Amino acid sequence: MDRIRIRGGNELNGTIPISGAKNATLPLMIASLLTDDTLTLENVPHLADVEGLTRILGNHGVDFSVTGKRLRQEAGLGRTIHFNARNIVDTTAPYELVSKMRASFWVIGPLLARMHQAKVSLPGGCAIGTRPVDIFIDGLRALGAEIDIEAGYAVASAKGGLVGGRYKMPKVSVGATHVLMMAATLAKGETVLENAAREPEIIDLANCLTAMGAKIDGAGTSTIRIDGVAALSGARHRVLPDRIETGTYAMAVAMTGGDVTLTGTHADLLPAAARAISEAGAILTPVENGIRVQRNGGGINAVDVTTDPYPGFPTDLQAQFMALMTKSNGIATITETIFENRFMHVQELARLGAKISLSGQVARVEGVKALKGAPVMATDLRASVSLVIAGLVAEGDTLVNRVYHLDRGFERLEEKLGRCGAEIERISG
Template sequence: MEKFVVNGGKPLFGEVNISGAKNAAVAIIPAVILCDEPCQIENIPNISDVSLISRILQQMGAQVRRINKSSLYIDPTHISTHSATTELVRGMRASYYLLGALLGRCGKAQVALPGGCNFGVRPIDQHLKGFEAMGAVTQLVDGAIIEADADNLHGEHIYLDVVSVGATMNIMLAASKAEGMTIIENAAREPHIVDLANFLNSMGADVRGAGTDVIKIRGVKYLHGITYSIIPDQIEAGTYMCAAAATRGCITVNNITPKHLESITAKLREMGVVITEYDEAIKIDATKNPLKRCNIKTMPHPGFPTDCQPQFAALLVSVPGTSIINENVWDNRYQYVSELVRMGAHISVEGRLAIIEGGSPLTAAPVKATDLRAGAAMIIAALEINGVTEISSIQYIERGYEDVIEKFRALGADIKKVYYAGDNEDELRA
């Protein structure tokens, strides 16, 4: 068993470099299945989700080789199966992108239902609606495996009943090699959707309108190999920005796209944090002004991202006054609240609302990461506390944050990973 031990109470100062976007990587790597030649993907985050999807592709027959810490070489030409049903697949939320990729490549797909973070129902009905409109017959087998089979995968006009990032990207994958044109209306607009479209287009696909609510994909017969660099991770950047504000520090976040962070920087500015933007960096200074309360409502992009909601909750518990969070994306994303309450936070949850009475000092307590972003929130809260906090279930955090210990240490945090078994405890060296 492993856990993080944080000795908090110190403001963060310095610079941090942001890795490639997890949410882009876990779709772009499966997208290589569609390619007829090898590809090299750069600026890959070195996280467990990337390792997992790489191993899944290897199980399917692809050659996957790590060139360096942030680059992968993938040769999909030897994939001869349309099936991905192993335990590795079940353990990963984003494994559903294999459906669209295999359907586009083989005309059929058999994929185990995904796992990953457990903070609400994760329906894929909009994904299946899109595949069925394009001529596929889908069915659930034994309650655990989705099968899709299309004699003739063809373009179609698809309207998504709800804005869904996963469905938008999955349909884009299948449509890239389908016959004719597919039009997705009410499409999601997140930066990683634009990144996936840019990746596909670089290989020779014809995807237009990504970043708007109408995306048009004209299917092509052949996709050629390329070298492609993934965009920076806006949520990782937002996490370090929150941590700097929560500790009343001052940091510079490098290797980012400031436009992708507009909803996050707007809220921090509203709270009194001084923000300075550069071409590919942003400075967060929380040393100049007392922080003020604020309200947050999560929305699909370009609204405030649900993936930064727990981190802001950890920040707002340190700010005097009543702040209200309105979670509009996931039904059950407040599981982390009980962990913050364990640390002394005053938070009440009423349906989709979390009401935070901020300003009371937190106290150290053993807590756990209930999901990826909740784990990041635990680190932020621990950094605020004058005392030692132990965080367990850190496998969730390592799903999506590269070198999280090293990056926080470089900013002056006292944080380490330890191995524990019974009463024995040893620090794990990087």
């Protein structure tokens, strides 16, 4: 099992290319099920989750071909992948596939919309929280689907096809917004989704679906209207930059000091996080095709944050920001409102010398003068990269175990950081 070793103490200086967004790529790939034409996606990152979903779509009969980055090309130059679902051979998504990736449950919407039936395994629990699928099921029922839960599967049908309807989500859900928006594109009549998620990835999916012939209004607001069409065509779409990767590397520079330009991205993707990073003492400057991040001289300021749905502070950056606050010059309070178990990185940061106390969903982080390298274990995707950020300034060596979590969402992380001066290496086996 691979590990990453980091020797802390180096500033970061140079350029880091930002990859295509994982959280946009996955629903875009699933949207290929909506048409029998080819959907071409550009700027697709090399990630374990992308490879896994490609195999899952293949189980349904989706063919794909890849063009783009080869060995020794610059990190961050994404691939172009062509997906064709002309012949859907199976509308069942079995447990052994869905259990490996929660996002694969999302195929239920496009399969119902196009094939009028689907049998999809319930995804089960998750390390960072329960993430129930009730909203997905209730929303699809509002569009006329009949769904029964049988032996751990959602067995769904829509004889004659889905029909437009109105559905107000009881809580903001990015996944449910993706699924219901995709399903509604082929429903008869108008669908209105209320209390919808507003993330940039929602807008990106809506732009792709629109290019395929869908009629969508209001993406990026809390009310989305979709007029169903009889069929969707193929399209070519470029995946938007990864705002979580953008924020992660900006926090790494804020932690270490230095001067790094993040290319292929922009600060508008993460307004709340950009403000928090700036308040912590980094300077974020828009430049052509990117963001310049600097922290030279002064220390790190303590900043309080609370995670919230977009445009609030992203839960996917909470662990990274906590790592940054371990070296602040004061006490920061971090409140997690999205997932109930997303503080599992606290004990691992403590192994490096961090001073963090927990009270329910609130973490109190008291900055320390120095962190000390130690062996640590990644517990989930975002927690794993928080340990990398801490390791970049820890005295001595930090050894991050179980880095397969990192490979799910960060493309060639050690290469990108190494090019900017970090002493970091992957140890295989």
